[in-house]
Amino acid sequence: MDWDKLRIFHAVADAGSLTHAGDKLNLSQSAVSRQIRALEETLKATLFHRHARGLILTEQGELLFDASTAMSKRLEAAAARIRDSDDEVFGELRVTTTFGFGTLWLAPRLPKLYEKFPDLKIDLMLEERVLDLPMREADVAIRMKEPSQADLIRKRLMTVRMQLYASRQYLKAEGTPKTLAEIARHRLICQNSSAVQVAAGATMVKNLMTYSPQSLLTINNYFGVLQGVLNNLGIGVLPDYITEDFPDLVHVLPETESGDVPVFLAYPEELRHSKRISAFRDFVQDEIIAHRKHLRVLGKI
Numbered sequence: 220m221d222w223d224k225l226r227i228f229h230a231v232a233d234a235g236s237l238t239h240a241g242d243k244l245n246l247s248q249s250a251v252s253r254q255i256r257a258l259e260e261t262l263k264a265t266l267f268h269r270h271a272r273g274l275i276l277t278e279q280g281e282l283l284f285d286a287s288t289a290m291s292k293r294l295e296a297a298a299a300r301i302r303d304s305d306d307e308v309f310g311e312l313r314v315t316t317t318f319g320f321g322t323l324w325l326a327p328r329l330p331k332l333y334e335k336f337p338d339l340k341i342d343l344m345l346e347e348r349v350l351d352l353p354m355r356e357a358d359v360a361i362r363m364k365e366p367s368q369a370d371l372i373r374k375r376l377m378t379v380r381m382q383l384y385a386s387r388q389y390l391k392a393e394g395t396p397k398t399l400a401e402i403a404r405h406r407l408i409c410q411n412s413s414a415v416q417v418a419a420g421a422t423m424v425k426n427l428m429t430y431s432p433q434s435l436l437t438i439n440n441y442f443g444v445l446q447g448v449l450n451n452l453g454i455g456v457l458p459d460y461i462t463e464d465f466p467d468l469v470h471v472l473p474e475t476e477s478g479d480v481p482v483f484l485a486y487p488e489e490l491r492h493s494k495r496i497s498a499f500r501d502f503v504q505d506e507i508i509a510h511r512k513h514l515r516v517l518g519k520i
Contacts, residue, residue, distance in 0.1 A: 221261070224254050224257060224258040227251055227254045228254075228255060228284075229287040230244055230251075235274055236274060237251045237252055237255070264277075265280075289354065293355070295355055308494045309336070309338035309495075312341055312359065312495045313342040313357045313358045314341060314342065314343050314360070314499065315343075315350045315357040315359075315361075316343075316360065317345065317346075317362070318345040318347065318442060319441030319442055320363070320458070322442045323441060323442060323458070323460070324464075327464060331502070331506070336498055344357055347415035348415075351368065352368060352487050353368055355487070358486060358490060358495070361484050361503070362482070364417065364483070365481060366485045370487060370488045371486065371487060372486055372487075373483050374485075374504075375483055376482045376484050376504065377460075377511075378479045379479075379480040380478070380479060381419060381420045381423050381457065382456075382470060382475070382476045382477075383454050383476075384469065384470060385448060385453070385454045385455065385468070386451050386467065386468065388451045389452070392451070393405060396454070398472075399430055403430055403431050403433060404433055406433060406454070407427060407428075407432035407436070408456070409427070409437060409444060409455065409456040410440070410441070410444065411424075412425050414437075417477075417480045419477035419479070423456060423476070424456060427456070436452060460510070462514065463514060484503060486500075
């Protein structure tokens with residue numbers, strides 16, 4: 220199969236338009252159209268339905284697009300490895316992690332990474348969905364459970380627990396609960412137990428709900444929960460890694476917490492020798508060590 224025609228097909232399928240694909244490829248619309256027709260003749264199949272609003276892939280086109288997408292990602296992986304210098308760390312690094320960990324722990328520490336490697340370009344993708352690393356949806360992941368995908372290098376970074384926190388102002392106004400039963404007199408701020416989250420957190424929330432909190436605010440990520448707590452709305456279920464960066468929060472009912480949540484860093488086996496991956500991995504590990512040392516000084520671990 221003609222690789223150039225396949226490249227043009229992929230661009231058209233991705234853009235949904237001959238004109239837009241041509242702009243991206245620096246080709247005229249007629250040139251793109253000729254290449255698509257030639258590819259369809261070679262395969263003896265119609266790859267697109269033509270509509271006034273654009274192009275829609277046929278069933279055969281979908282099959283070819285899936286294959287060209289997988290091929291494109293493999294080529295990106297090869298190019299990334301080639302770009303890695305023996306002496307420098309530069310280029311794009313796509314990092315995926317949960318919204319909570321990314322906003323509350325990782326992003327505030329990234330200035331230190333950029334200070335050391337100013338030519339590095341981080342694409343931080345925050346979502347609960349587990350991206351497919353072997354298929355290069357991301358280069359490296361930090362997840363709240365051990366990855367199950369094959370062909371990954373993985374390292375356990377630390378353990379997190381969900382705990383209860385409130386602002387000093389809220390507790391001054393509403394009182395500090397001494398027992399779980401007293402949750403009934405407070406507003407609970409948490410993720411909905413049916414929302415995408417770590418199992419330990421969902422289990423903790425379900426248990427707290429049996430004490431019938433006076434009021435409830437559910438938010439679909441821990442950043443939102445934190446904002447509710449900081450604005451004196453109630454007692455929130457939050458990961459314990461926030462304690463260093465938000466020292467004004469008060470840990471409520473310390474004996475009440477979730478089970479252990481392991482935090483793993485993972486990346487594809489094929490990127491084992493990537494300088495960018497190594498730099499990011501070492502940075503995260505150093506920050507976790509510093510985080511633990513600081514908590515020991517504060518007497519929190």
